[in-house]
Amino acid sequence: MTEISPVALAPAPAAPQTYEVKTYGCQMNVHDSERLSGLLDGAGYAPAADGEQADIVVFNTCAVRENADNRLYGNLGRLSHVKEERPGMQIAVGGCMAQKDRDEIVKRAPWVDVVFGTHNMGSLPVLLERARHNAEAQVEILDSLDVFPSTLPTRRESTHSGWVSISVGCNNTCTFCIVPSLRGKEKDRRPGDILAEVEALAADGALEVTLLGQNVNSYGAEFRDKGAFAKLLRAVGRVEGIERVRFTSPHPAAFSTDVIDAMAETPTVMPQLHMPLQSGSDTILRTMRRSYRSSRFLRILEEVRERIPHAAITTDIIVGFPGEMEEDFEATLDVVRASRFSQAFTFQYSIRPGTPAATMPDQVPKEIVQERFERLVALQDRISHEQNRALIGTRQEVLVHSLPDAQHGRFSGRAEDHRLVHVGVAEGAAVPRPGDVVSVVIDDAKPYFLLSDSGYSIRTTRAGDAHDRSQADSCGAPAAGPGRVPAATSLGMPTLRVGLDG
Numbered sequence: 001m002t003e004i005s006p007v008a009l010a011p012a013p014a015a016p017q018t019y020e021v022k023t024y025g026c027q028m029n030v031h032d033s034e035r036l037s038g039l040l041d042g043a044g045y046a047p048a049a050d051g052e053q054a055d056i057v058v059f060n061t062c063a064v065r066e067n068a069d070n071r072l073y074g075n076l077g078r079l080s081h082v083k084e085e086r087p088g089m090q091i092a093v094g095g096c097m098a099q100k101d102r103d104e105i106v107k108r109a110p111w112v113d114v115v116f117g118t119h120n121m122g123s124l125p126v127l128l129e130r131a132r133h134n135a136e137a138q139v140e141i142l143d144s145l146d147v148f149p150s151t152l153p154t155r156r157e158s159t160h161s162g163w164v165s166i167s168v169g170c171n172n173t174c175t176f177c178i179v180p181s182l183r184g185k186e187k188d189r190r191p192g193d194i195l196a197e198v199e200a201l202a203a204d205g206a207l208e209v210t211l212l213g214q215n216v217n218s219y220g221a222e223f224r225d226k227g228a229f230a231k232l233l234r235a236v237g238r239v240e241g242i243e244r245v246r247f248t249s250p251h252p253a254a255f256s257t258d259v260i261d262a263m264a265e266t267p268t269v270m271p272q273l274h275m276p277l278q279s280g281s282d283t284i285l286r287t288m289r290r291s292y293r294s295s296r297f298l299r300i301l302e303e304v305r306e307r308i309p310h311a312a313i314t315t316d317i318i319v320g321f322p323g324e325m326e327e328d329f330e331a332t333l334d335v336v337r338a339s340r341f342s343q344a345f346t347f348q349y350s351i352r353p354g355t356p357a358a359t360m361p362d363q364v365p366k367e368i369v370q371e372r373f374e375r376l377v378a379l380q381d382r383i384s385h386e387q388n389r390a391l392i393g394t395r396q397e398v399l400v401h402s403l404p405d406a407q408h409g410r411f412s413g414r415a416e417d418h419r420l421v422h423v424g425v426a427e428g429a430a431v432p433r434p435g436d437v438v439s440v441v442i443d444d445a446k447p448y449f450l451l452s453d454s455g456y457s458i459r460t461t462r463a464g465d466a467h468d469r470s471q472a473d474s475c476g477a478p479a480a481g482p483g484r485v486p487a488a489t490s491l492g493m494p495t496l497r498v499g500l501d502g
């Protein structure tokens, strides 16, 4: 669908123009934003420096969060004043809100230049150009996928770790979720294309890949291969140079033993599983239209722990779904106690317009949701803390993600099981680069992270070299390398970032 609505635009300013992508919502959007940045790079735009007002501001929106539309229109309103003073500035809105609201956006915010949907991200540069040339807002929303988004150019946030989409959309119909109506039915990417992308990432220096899909273990449904995800995991695990393979998120209903076998038997598949529980009450799971029951969920965890005893298991839980009674919530607490998650991402249910749950009776009053939420968080924090404390004294291999921070002088990274580890640097000690791997012994543990302050050994990696190259490319400044303590001013990642506004 293509619609044109009027907007007064000034002629284009002299090149090169700068851009900023502001990202809301889930990991899928964060990865989409990497593609939007890659597309804009390819079209000759340059990323705006930190703190600098960009010529082109792209909002990659989310329709899931409460008040998502108020936040978007609030942000657009603020930007309208900036635009008045900057002739030639352009504003684009994409992502799920754009897919949902379509031409409503330019009606409510006529200073917006481009609205594009989740199925046609690749059109962004052309739409910006056309809006400028025609001095008219361009609204282009497709109802189904045009090009599989992973074929688009990508500017990746990290040189050591990459996200690789294996599917988009979802065939399930969870009643709280907007994805099926906005992202459409599941579309699976061909295994050869996925492997080619993983190999390209490895060639660029990445050590870690995370396979991404709304429901990764139903991968293959489109080409009728039930074992496709397990095969894919094994194949990705064999790609030379890739040391860490992860995936998110599987659905408990589709989780099969062949995937657990592939996880256990592929050394590069990390001992970690993120599997959304959502509720421990079978009554609520039924109204959520989640087709597994809590006993099945627990059986999968048991099987995973039998095969991979040191696996860290994380989950998502929604509190206060419509109709949730105290006994339903108690059932969730019971499953949480039995599951011993290393971490849970807990959400208070809020109405998401356009979802079946939004119009269900028996919405739970806010204060009850809050009170249950606090009980759940307290329980999970206690379990997380216990689990983390059990790792004190163990040796962990940490993939470094950041240089030391100014406040604590510690750098951070992820252990193989994906736990966050902060590592202290002794005075004069060599500092690893993001992408290098350090071997540490855990000295202390908090509910959300582990600490190590007793020294480390560094394994320099191709990913660390890639980080050096990206530093040099982005600012021409010498990068901090192993054996060098960076000056205070060089702390932090390169200036180029995809904005993440939550």
Ligand code: SF4
Binding pocket: 170, 171, 172, 173, 174, 177, 178, 179, 180, 214, 215, 251
């Ligand atoms: S499995 Fe359910 S929650 Fe996940 S994307 Fe599909 S419909 Fe949404």
